[in-house]
Amino acid sequence: MEEFGKLEERVVLVGVQTDDHDNVEESLDELKELASTAGAVTVGRIIQNRESVHPGTYIGKGKIEEVRALVYAMDATGIICDDELSPAQLNNLERELDCKVMDRTLLILDIFAARAITSEGKIQVELAQLRYRSARLVGLRESLSRLGGGIGTRGPGEKKLETDRRLIRTRISALKQELSQVEKHRELIRSSRARGNMKTAAIVGYTNAGKSTLLNTLTGSEVLSEDKLFATLDPTTRLLNLKDGQQILLTDTVGFIHKLPHHLVEAFKSTLEEAKYADYIIHVVDSSNPQAEMQMHVVYETLKELGVMGKKIITLFNKQDAPGACVLRDFKSDYTLKVSAKTGEGLADLNDLLEKLLAEEQIYVERLFPYQEAGKIQLIREYGQLISEEYTEEGIAVKARVPKEIYARVV
Numbered sequence: 001m002e003e004f005g006k007l008e009e010r011v012v013l014v015g016v017q018t019d020d021h022d023n024v025e026e027s028l029d030e031l032k033e034l035a036s037t038a039g040a041v042t043v044g045r046i047i048q049n050r051e052s053v054h055p056g057t058y059i060g061k062g063k064i065e066e067v068r069a070l071v072y073a074m075d076a077t078g079i080i081c082d083d084e085l086s087p088a089q090l091n092n093l094e095r096e097l098d099c100k101v102m103d104r105t106l107l108i109l110d111i112f113a114a115r116a117i118t119s120e121g122k123i124q125v126e127l128a129q130l131r132y133r134s135a136r137l138v139g140l141r142e143s144l145s146r147l148g149g150g151i152g153t154r155g156p157g158e159k160k161l162e163t164d165r166r167l168i169r170t171r172i173s174a175l176k177q178e179l180s181q182v183e184k185h186r187e188l189i190r191s192s193r194a195r196g197n198m199k200t201a202a203i204v205g206y207t208n209a210g211k212s213t214l215l216n217t218l219t220g221s222e223v224l225s226e227d228k229l230f231a232t233l234d235p236t237t238r239l240l241n242l243k244d245g246q247q248i249l250l251t252d253t254v255g256f257i258h259k260l261p262h263h264l265v266e267a268f269k270s271t272l273e274e275a276k277y278a279d280y281i282i283h284v285v286d287s288s289n290p291q292a293e294m295q296m297h298v299v300y301e302t303l304k305e306l307g308v309m310g311k312k313i314i315t316l317f318n319k320q321d322a323p324g325a326c327v328l329r330d331f332k333s334d335y336t337l338k339v340s341a342k343t344g345e346g347l348a349d350l351n352d353l354l355e356k357l358l359a360e361e362q363i364y365v366e367r368l369f370p371y372q373e374a375g376k377i378q379l380i381r382e383y384g385q386l387i388s389e390e391y392t393e394e395g396i397a398v399k400a401r402v403p404k405e406i407y408a409r410v411v
């Protein structure tokens with residue numbers, strides 16, 4: 001595992017501006033944030049304009065010289081490239097520059113590794129790390145050997161490489177098995193939730209948008225929220241009591257990010273899938289971020305990739321208290337609200353909206369059930385929401401909300 005925190009890492013960021021590519025300056029701003037989250041100090045950046053990235057070395061020969069000079073001048077310990085490098089690009093650059101070469105994927109993996117808390121998150125990160133590494137075994141041999149323990153403590157050699165690969169394969173299949181156990185467990189929880197007829201809203205959004213803060217403010221719970229990228233890696237579900245007595249489950253999710261490497265989306269699928277099983281999507285946008293529009297776009301793309309479609313979307317333009325907060329036009333969502341998760345501004349409107357949406361799914365029942373029909377009250381308890389029950393001589397007076405599907409069986 002690459003450890004950034006131990007000795008001070010000083011890095012130079014390297015990006016390629018291609019014609020069809022979004023703005024690399026902005027992408028490098030974000031890469032700098034990622035680097036600092038991982039504990040590395042950015043000491044310079046170099047951008048090359050090219051039609052496309054160099055297949056063998058990511059950047060061209062002349063630029064490599066420039067990077068080498070900057071690394072030397074700034075006493076940098078390594079470079080971080082803005083795109084995922086192929087194994088060949090990584091090896092070649094490492095040979096040419098003679099310093100540590102990292103890429104966006106490795107950086108994100110490193111942050112993920114430091115932040116995963118639940119066993120599921122940890123397994124997912126380790127799997128993604130192993131997959132990334134096994135493809136780059138030659139180049140990463142040195143950093144691997146620093147791991148100590150099982151993998152790689154002796155010098156290089158073909159035989160050694162074979163052993164590394166076999167160890168990694170064994171580990172991967174063990175992890176996969178563990179993961180499928182954990183996923184089964186999650187599936188169980190999900191289906192019992194569905195049986196209890198509890199509606200769920202998934203809070204999604206770009207990393208650092210304020211998702212965890214929102215969950216904390218709404219439910220008074222303590223979910224780690226930090227001004228760091230990827231503070232949340234494991235979904236956390238909390239019960240929200242709405243003012244009118246209705247209830248909804250809110251699930252915090254891992255933040256999305258620009259250029260989230262595909263196999264990471266793959267690795268985190270089961271975590272991100274919370275959004276797929278939710279009844280509603282609450283999309284939190286950091287409206288004080290100049291990149292808000294691009295970030296919203298990334299969120300929609302990721303949702304599409306996950307197959308999350310046809311759900312009601314509530315977009316929250318968050319951080320209204322912050323300077324420069326704006327409201328963007330948003331054609332993809334069904335409802336938009338201006339809020340501040342920090343100050344609580346606008347959250348009463350969110351409460352009202354959720355009440356309205358939930359009420360649409362349920363029918364209000366006020367009825368006296370004779371004692372011989374008490375079984376129906378059990379049905380309400382199981383599938384609906386019992387607001388009150390009062391025992392009288394004629395029977396039980398009940399106020400409740402029941403889902404449309406079972407209304408006919410209750411009245």
Ligand SMILES: Nc1nc2c(ncn2[C@@H]2O[C@H](COP(=O)(O)OP(=O)(O)OP(=O)(O)O)[C@@H](O)[C@H]2O)c(=O)[nH]1
Nearest residue numbers: 208209210211212213226227230231232255341342
């Ligand atoms: N000014 C202001 N800051 C906010 C608001 N909501 C969240 N923040 C800050 O934004 C930062 C990120 O908040 P989090 O709640 O951790 O963001 P997140 O979306 O959960 O981030 P990840 O878990 O990393 O994806 C923290 O420093 C919060 O204090 C808000 O309404 N106003």
Ligand SMILES: [Mg+2]
Nearest residue numbers: 211212231232
């Ligand atoms: Mg969070």
